[in-house]
Each structure stands twice: as structure tokens, then as C-alpha cells.
Amino acid sequence: MADLSSENDRLIRYRKDDPVDHAAVTVDSFLDQSSASAVRVEPGDDARELIPHLERLALVEVNFPSFGDGRGYSSARLLREAGYEGELRAVGDVLVDQVAYMRRCGFDAFDPDAPLDQSDVEAALSRWPEVYQSAADASTPIWNKRHG
């Protein structure tokens, strides 16, 4: 489990609340114990198992062991669609070229294995003038703008 003091150097957050100060547990441990408020979802986990317990969750880390494994994008959207409003943090092999899609799927924090340059991240997030489809963010799709 990552040491939070060094983790903070890499952590990029788009939230106003304070970060959760304890480590995330596995989905299995979380479902077994009622005290944890932070959980880590691995690609093979079924994020829907968390849905009955969202009110006691303050942090969901979604792990990307490899950036090419896109299951975490669906996990994130499922949680947001279920009404989860706590922190949704992408961890692991998270690269600057994926952060824009991750934001659209509902992630609001990034804790990558390799630190990201904050200005690169901002450039990536401001690159797209529009979006075609609806997702977990507040962006209005092009087709809704066309038909106001």
C-alpha cells in the first residue's frame, strides 16, 4: 500500500474536500468490514458490488495496472451512474494521454505511478472543444447543442 506522504506529491485532485487519510482496502475486504471508507477496485472486480454501500465510501481508487486495460473506465461510470459522489481516483499506469477520457468517465483525482506534469495535464484536459456523447461528466454533447 502506498505511503500517503509520498503519494501526495503525485496526487492531482479536482475536488475541494480533503483527501481521505487512510489507505484503501480491497473490494473483498471492504465488503467484509464496515469501518473502511476507502476501497481499491481492480480491473477484474465488479464495481457494482459497491453500489449498496456507496454512502459510507469517501474514496474509490480504480487501479490501472496497465493503461491498455480499459475496464476501469466502465467501473468509474457505473459508480457515478449509481450516484456515487465521493472521490474517484485513477491509480497505477495512468498517462497524460488518458486523463481527458478518465475525467469524462467520472474520475476526479489521479495518482499515477509516474508523476504527471500538471501543465501537461491541463493542456490535455483543455484540448477538446466539444464532446460527441454523454458520459459521467457535465459536458453537453454536440448533438444536444445542435438541437438546443
Place this chain on the structure above:
Amino acid sequence: MYLYDHYDQAMVDARVEEFRDQARRRLEGKLTEDQFKPLRLMNGLYLQLHAYMLRVAIPYGTLNSRQMHALADIADKYDRGYGHFTTRQNIQYNWIRLQDAADILADLAKVEMHAIQTSGNCIRNISSDHFAGAAADELVDPRPYAELLRQWSSFHPEFSYLPRKFKIAVIASDTDRAAMRLHDIGIQIVEQDGELGAAFYVGGGMGRTPMIAPCIKEFVPLDRLVTYAEACLRVYNREGRRDNKYKARIKILVHEMGAEEYAKAVDAEFEHMLDEGIEPPFAELERIRTFFEDPAFDQSASEDIDRSDPDFALWVDRNTVAHKVPGYASAVISLKPVGGIPGDATSERMRLMADLAEEYSFDELRVMHTQNIVLPHVRKADLHALWTALEAAGLGSPNLDTVEDIIACPGLDYCSLANARSIPVAQKISERFSASGKTEALGQLKLKISGCINACGHHHAGHIGILGVDRKGVENYQLLLGGSEAEDVSLAKITGPGFDEAGIVDAVETAADVYLREREDGERFLDTYRRIGMTPFKEALYG
């Protein structure tokens, strides 16, 4: 045809700038090849045997003359003066420099084109019926639905790192000209009780494990089309195998889960998604449809064709197809000259085809999955002038759907995945049959060649298929019989031991001779094979 508005243009322009930045970081060494690879792939840029290859999207195979001219200009400016039309209705350039790639994308963006998602593990360019909007047998033009799906799938945030690539085809007639059931999702627009809807076939594909897609939903209302597609993709993204890239396509998931279980999982996701506001406003579909309204056809165009020139008459019989409007035909320009490279076109020929489209076909061209070009709306009275111009440029081969109209992948001449060359085999077969004069007698005979098991040349779906393999360092060719990509879809079966390069050409002729000997009135090669089975062919080949 569809025209970009400022939204579409802004997205394509942003993509060019994003890629320019990524290519710069790669050239400066700030991105490793491993990190750059998925980024360049999502912009259609492959690293092949000798150079980079750029695959340009031609959405549902439709383009106008201005776009075809731009493709010709790119061939001259950045490549070696030619391009290669593919079985995915796209065009590929085989000799691209990384330094030029962003400039090419910028040139494409000027004519409302791009290379977005033409490779990578994402939703690829949507394909469709090459006679859409012209075919006499279609229910409606399928392209508005393909365009709606193009927009939905472009830069999709959830589905850009799927287990594997994902291909969608949309048709709207019972005749399948798009190999719909050999796609990850095949959609047929159908009518039920006077309402239009979409039948979904999911889990088809070729590759090393060919599968025919089962129908998982017979009717999805059009105002739920995108939501249902999203549900299909989400189940795949979550459940598709990621442990083995050869088992990662959705066909394996559907096969392992069973079509019924997969359909149930999609239905559950779909029910949930109905409240999520995923579906575009129905007015968007209406807006898109206006771009695909009929051009100003001459309703009194003459049905008469002067057939006094036998060469012209042969071309008309072979290469033109019935049109929904009397007095018109769809004309196929064969990119299969005898001894040529299937699907290749020089910049000069691209420009000629563009000019002819402007003059005779309301400015429209289509790319067929069989690697030919269609002028969809030609007045019958203009066919002779069109043919004369094509013939003069070496584009008048009268061989649509014949044994000379071969689909072939680039093979070992270009592709780093290939085990064997495809192009020389195609060249030798077309030369053999042209010289023997048997092409005419054989009639419809779809021959498809792949240079490796990945099946880009659709060998599983050939009436006759050829698969190139590597046998102890020597190119070896397996012969397959009985496949079809059409509405009578079937997968071809291997005849037996493979052949060397000369042997496979002989083997194709042997199989063709069995057909000529055994056929009954009106039977195509495929019909005869289905009636008599493999045995007579095996006896002739190996007996």
C-alpha cells in the same frame, strides 16, 4: 452526403493538434514506442515492414470528388503516388514518414476527413452497404444510422481501451453487401408494424477463430439505437477476455457466455442506461437524414442502352447494378486489372475517378469492401461515355464478382504480421483465368486471399479462400471452399494439405474445373459446392 458543421470540424482539427503534439513528443524521445504505439494507432498509423502505414477513414465508404482528389494529392505529396483501398472501405498509404503524419492529417481535415480510430482497440470506422441510397432492394438508406454511430463512437471516453478492436457494419436490405454478420456488431435496419428499428447481430468476425454473429435482438427502436449499442459495448468492455489477445474479440465472449446470456446481460445494462440520457435527441437523426436525401434524379431518364459494342455490353452486364430509379445504374470501377494489385490505385486514376464521379454520378463515389470503387448514380445514357473514359485509363475491367475480382490483403510484401505473400498469388490467378478464358464460364466466383491467419483478406468468406501460412520457413497456401460473406453467410472449409505458390494457382483451377464439370443449370460455384460437398473437390485435388 454528410457535411461537417463547425462542431465536427473543431473535433477533427483538435485531433490533428493532439496528434502533432504526440508525434513531436515521440520524435523528441519523451514518449517511448510502447507509450506512443496506442496513440498513433488511434490515428491509423502502423509501423509496417518497411515504413509507417497510414490508414485513412472513409466513413461507410462514401466520399465526394473533392475528397478523392485530396487522397490523390496525399499519395503524390507524401507517398509514392498510389494508395490501397481496403476491405474495410478505407484507404491505406504504405510509405509514410512519421515526420509527415500530422501534416497529412491536417490536409485530410481540410476536406472533412481523418484517420481517427482506424486502428487500435477501439470502435473502428463504421462500414455499410456500398450501394446505399442507390440499391433497388433497400428499405432505407443505412448511412444516417452509420453516421449517428460514427459520432457516438468518436472519442468515446469509456470504449477507447477495449479488449480488442471493434468493427460495426450497418445495412438496410435483406441482401448483405457489407459482410454484416462477420462484424463485431452487425446492424440491419428493419421494419416492424410500420416502424423502423435495428436488428443487432453481435459476435461475428473472421481472424483465427471465425464466427457468424447470432442475432441477439430482433428489434431495437431507432430512438434507443445508441443506448443499446452502448450497452453491448459496456458488457464487452467489462467481461471481454484480456488475458489472451487472440481470445479478446467479442465473438469469443459471446461464444463462451452463449448468445442468450450475453443478450440478457446487455438487456440488464440497457434497462439501466435508459435513464442515463445517453440517447441523442431524435432530431439529430432527422438532421443527419437530410444529408442523405436523393440527389436530383432525372425522373424521365432513358432506360435504353446501346449495346452494339460487345466489349461495352459485357462491361454493362458485369459491372453495373440495378438502381432504385429507372434510367439509372450503379457502375463499379474494377481495381482488379488482370495481373494488377487488388485495390491499388495511382493518384492519376484516383483523379480520373473523382472527375468521372463529378461528371456522371452527382459527385459521389463509394469504396466497396471488395476493394473496388462505385459510382452509385449514373444515367444509363451516360454509361457508354463513362466506360470509354475508364477503358482508356485501364479501369474498364469487366470482372465484378468473377474469379478475377480477388480480395487480397497486403500480405508479406508490406505487412509485418503476414506469413506469406498474397499479392503475387492474386496476380497469377487473375492472369491464369484471363488467359484461359474461363472467367466468363465461371460466372460469380468470389476468391479471397489472406497472407496470415488474421484473415484481412476474408479467406473464410470466399467461395474459394486462400490462406498463406509459413511452413518451416517456406510460404505455403491452404485452399478453402464454401464460404460466403453475403446473406447466405457461411464459413469456408480447408480442403486438405496446402500448396506452394505455383501449386495453389493450379489448385484453384482444378477446383474451378470440378465446378464446370458438375454444375447444374443456374448454379454458382458456391451452389454446386453446397450441393455436392467437399469430396469431389478433394478427389480432384489430391486423388
